[in-house]
Amino acid sequence: MKFFIVDDSAAIRVMLSNIIEEEGLGTVVGEAEDGSEVYADILAELNIDILLIDLLMPNRDGIETVREVAPSFDGKIIMISQVESKDMIGEAYSLGIEHYITKPINRLEVTNILKKVSEHLLLENSLSDIQKSLSFLTDHSPKHETNRVKGNTQNPIIQAGKKILMELGIIGDSGNKDLLDILAILSYLEKKGIRETPSLKELYEKSIEKRLGHSASPLEVRKEIKASEQRIRRAIHQALEHIASLGLTDYTNPKFENYSSSFFDYSQIRMKMLELEGKIPDSTSHTRINIKKFIQALYMEAKRLIG
Numbered sequence: 620m621k622f623f624i625v626d627d628s629a630a631i632r633v634m635l636s637n638i639i640e641e642e643g644l645g646t647v648v649g650e651a652e653d654g655s656e657v658y659a660d661i662l663a664e665l666n667i668d669i670l671l672i673d674l675l676m677p678n679r680d681g682i683e684t685v686r687e688v689a690p691s692f693d694g695k696i697i698m699i700s701q702v703e704s705k706d707m708i709g710e711a712y713s714l715g716i717e718h719y720i721t722k723p724i725n726r727l728e729v730t731n732i733l734k735k736v737s738e739h740l741l742l743e744n745s746l747s748d749i750q751k752s753l754s755f756l757t758d759h760s761p762k763h764e765t766n767r768v769k770g771n772t773q774n775p776i777i778q779a780g781k782k783i784l785m786e787l788g789i790i791g792d793s794g795n796k797d798l799l800d801i802l803a804i805l806s807y808l809e810k811k812g813i814r815e816t817p818s819l820k821e822l823y824e825k826s827i828e829k830r831l832g833h834s835a836s837p838l839e840v841r842k843e844i845k846a847s848e849q850r851i852r853r854a855i856h857q858a859l860e861h862i863a864s865l866g867l868t869d870y871t872n873p874k875f876e877n878y879s880s881s882f883f884d885y886s887q888i889r890m891k892m893l894e895l896e897g898k899i900p901d902s903t904s905h906t907r908i909n910i911k912k913f914i915q916a917l918y919m920e921a922k923r924l925i926g
Contacts, residue, residue, distance in 0.1 A: 620645030620737050621666055625684065626673040626699065627652050634724055635671060635699075644733050645669075653677060654684030655846035658796045659691040667694050668740055669733070671720075674700030674707065678846040682710060687830075689715040695736050699724075776806040779921035786874055787882070788861030794854025797847045798917060800826040805918045816915055823847055848910075855908050859883055863891035882916045884909070 622645055624632050629652070636647045649665050651657050655678040662670060670692065674681040681698055689696065698711045701722035708719055717739075718732045780802045784795050804825050805816065817825075823844045831839060858878075865875040866888065879888045887908075893899045 620668045620740070622647045622669050622671060623649040623651075623657070623662060623665065623667045624671045625651045625654060625657055625676070625681075626671075627676045628673075631673070631699070631722075631724065635729065638724075638726055638729050639733065642730050642733075644730070644737060653846070654679035654681060654687075655843065656850060657684055657688060659688040660796055662688060662692055662694065667692075669694055669736060670696045671699055672696065674698055674702055674711070678842055682707070682714065685711065685714045685716060695740055697732065697736065774803055774806070775925045776802050776918075776921050779924040780917060782924065783917060783920050784858075787858040787878060789854045789857050794847075794850035794852075797826065797851050798854065798914070800830065801914055802918055802921060804829070805914075816911065816918075819848075819911055819914075822914070851910060852908060855910065855913050858913075859887060859891050859908070860895070863888055863895055867892055867895055881920065882913050 622639055624635050624647060626632050626635075632650050632652075636650075639645055639647055645668070649661075649667065653676045654672065657670075657672075670688070672681045672684060676684075679687075681700065685696055685698070695717040696715060697718045697720060698708075698716045699720045699722060700707075703721060711719060717736050720729060720732060777799050780799050781795075784798065789795055801822050804822060808814075808817070816822075824840070827840055827843045827847060828835070831843060835843075862875060862878050862883065865872045866879060869875070879885070890899070894901050
């Protein structure tokens with residue numbers, strides 16, 4: 620089983636990871652300190668079976684996160700919290716969580732619940748495999764093949780964007796969904812005849828309003844915009860480090876030659892290379908990232924890929 624843990628307490632994440640691995644329940648393949656860093660496509664990319672998520676977190680709480688990921692997440696969700704409000708627990712179950720674990724963490728309780736959920740998931744997967752086998756025998760026709768292909772179609776700009784983000788080393792980063800959402804918005808605006816890139820503030824607002832819907836309160840929108848900007852900054856810093864490391868390994872690497880100049884300023888790349896070599900102190904927190912330049916470069920590169 621593959622687990623993903625979301626909790627703003629590093630101590631809780633370590634405790635849960637130790638229980639999972641020491642009890643032989645599976646492997647923890649991902650962690651996050653806030654719900655704003657978790658999306659269904661990230662969980663799918665990591666093939667997560669069980670998501671353990673805290674209820675109370677600073678930017679986006681467990682309830683909001685479950686509401687975001689549950690509709691398209693194939694695994695099981697377990698909520699963890701010291702809050703024992705019946706209304707909140709009831710809402711969590713109504714959104715699709717499998718179990719609710721109360722804090723402080725009890726090793727025996729966690730072990731028993733995770734074993735039970737794992738067994739349930741394995742049984743569901745076995746039944747699903749049987750159904751797929753039967754479906755293949757009774758429902759394998761050209762008509763259904765066409766339907767399946769149509770159901771899997773995706774915006775070309777998103778497909779191209781994912782490929783570029785993978786080459787930049789940030790496909791698994793939580794900021795990748797935010798960047799792809801912005802690509803989709805830029806593509807839509809260009810089709811409407813608007814070629815000038817909007818301000819970052821406007822791009823953030825459009826992507827978050829699209830994600831949360833028109834019913835979201837101004838406070839919810841502001842919180843998610845702030846979280847989105849933080850995720851994008853972290854993702855771009857990760858890309859900067861990845862490209863700089865490529866340059867250190869091979870200065871003639873095609874990805875380094877192409878992306879270092881189009882996505883970043885030369886001075887930033889050179890500074891990061893010196894940091895990676897240990898010649899200067901790490902200055903990540905002080906590095907000024909040009910987010911708009913990165914987004915424009917990402918969009919132009921994605922357009923180039925799709926011709």
